[in-house]
Amino acid sequence: RCSLGTMLWNYGKLKVSHEQFFEVSAVELSRPNRVRSLAPRNFQNVSLAYNWRKHFDEKMYISLLQGMRLNMDGHRPVGPKCDKNHLFPYYCKDGSEVLA
Numbered sequence: 001r002c003s004l005g006t007m008l009w010n011y012g013k014l015k016v017s018h019e020q021f022f023e024v025s026a027v028e029l030s031r032p033n034r035v036r037s038l039a040p041r042n043f044q045n046v047s048l049a050y051n052w053r054k055h056f057d058e059k060m061y062i063s064l065l066q067g068m069r070l071n072m073d074g075h076r077p078v079g080p081k082c083d084k085n086h087l088f089p090y091y092c093k094d095g096s097e098v099l100a
Contacts, residue, residue: 004028005042005049012049022050026057035067043068 008025011018028034029046038046043064050056089097 002034002038002042004034005038005045008049009045012052015052017053019055022053022055023057026050026055026060030057030060030063032063035063036071038064038067038071040072043072 004025008022010016011021046064050060091097
C-alpha cells in the first residue's frame with residue numbers, strides 16, 4: 001500500500017544518505033490522507049528508517065502517532081474465534097479438552 005515506506009526502509013537499511021528524500025517524505029507522511037492509508041508494517045518501516053538515519057521531523061512523528069491510534073487494532077484478549085458449539089473437541093490422555 002505504501003511504497004514510500006518501503007523506499008524509506010531500503011534507504012535507511014542500506015545507510016544511504018539522501019536527506020532531501022527524507023525531508024520530502026516527511027512532508028508527505030504528515031498529510032492526513034497518507035497516514036490514513038498506512039498499514040501497521042508501514043508505520044514500522046518508516047519509524048525504523050528515520051531512526052537509522054537519525055532524521056527527526058516532529059510534525060511527521062506527531063501525524064504518525066495520531067494515525068497509529070486510529071488505524072491500528074486495539075489489543076484483544078486471546079480466545080477462541082468461533083463459538084464452542086461450532087467446534088469439534090478432542091480429548092488428551094490426561095482428560096483435558098482441546099477444541100479443534
